[in-house]
Amino acid sequence: MITKKILIFGASGQVGRYCIRRFVKNNYKVIAVTRNSHKKGYILKTQAPIGYIDIIEANIFDEQKLKDLISSVDVCVNLIGILHEKGRISTFKNIHSVFPKKLAEICNFFNVKLVHISALGLENAHDSKYAKSKITGENSIRNILPSATIIKPSLVYSVDDNFTTKFMSLLSLLPIFPLYYGGKTKFTPIHVSELAELIFYVISKELYSKNIEALGPEILTFKDILRILMRCIKKKCILLPLPLPLAKGSAFLMNFLPNPPITIDQIKLLNYDNIKSEKGFTNFDIGCPSKIKFEEAVTKYAYNWTEGGQYSNFLKK
Secondary structure: OOOEEEEEEOOOOHHHHHHHHHHHHOOEEEEEEEOOHHHHHHHHHOOOOOOOEEEEEOOOOOHHHHHHHHOOOOEEEEOOOOOOOEOOOEOHHHHHHHHHHHHHHHHHHHOOEEEEEOOOOOOOOOOOHHHHHHHHHHHHHHHHOOOOEEEEEOOEEOOOOOOHHHHHHHHHHOOEEEEHHHHOOEEOOEEHHHHHHHHHHHHHOOOOOOEEEEOOOOOEEHHHHHHHHHHHOOOOOEEEEOOHHHHHHHHHHHOOOOOOOOOHHHHHHOOOOEOOOOOOOEOOOOOOOOOOOHHHHHHOOHHHHOOOOOOHHHHHO
16 A cells, blocks of 8 residues: 655666665655656666556656646655766756755645755865755755755765776776875765665654765775775776876866766865764664675675676686
């Protein structure tokens, strides 16, 4: 028996797919919004039993469509975010500031609960367009809809992410890898399954009007993370500290690629720790702790980037 209707924006991403499976397992009906149902629909259809998911193709800037969708649900979950800008529409301002504000206005009008996923470690990154747009979006939501819950995860990872998979691809090919800011930036990586569990926990326990920092069980530096990834793919690579001007220069050139490995804005973000803030209220504080350790989880899928694949050790014997 269906108990709640959940509207998810960004449903086809790594967090969205885990959320769908978690929700329908507990008899929630999911309305999954995607910008391209022909490309993403077949993936979304496999995430839930028939009758527990509706897949809707929509332009997120179509206000009337947003009103039609939000007016018929109990909770709206916004997972949409971008790591780099592309064109005139897919900008940090539009995706992270304008769209969340419009969602908050419509949710407020129809008295629908909103769970918004932002990011951790943004407050001090005044030189980052990504960070500023995220903070603007958070402030708009909080001013318009005080009942909203904003979840701020640290680095989210899984076999479907754009972080560990990208870096393992590069580490498997390169003999030397650049180390930004000496590799000292700190992270508290959280596995996507535990972030999805937190989102479900917030909604099922009706923990609204909160800012929650979503943390993994350990603190790792950027250098720690690279070393773990190298161990997981059984590859040795020289980690070479890179002067900031040179790092920004190489990122500027990469920005012309369709999917750049790193951008100037991301290099700016790497200058700031991605850990619990001084007065942060976390998933541990609300009784939803994360337990999966980074190396333990990455080891399970890292064989995709090892020479010889999953059974290489067996074949050598």
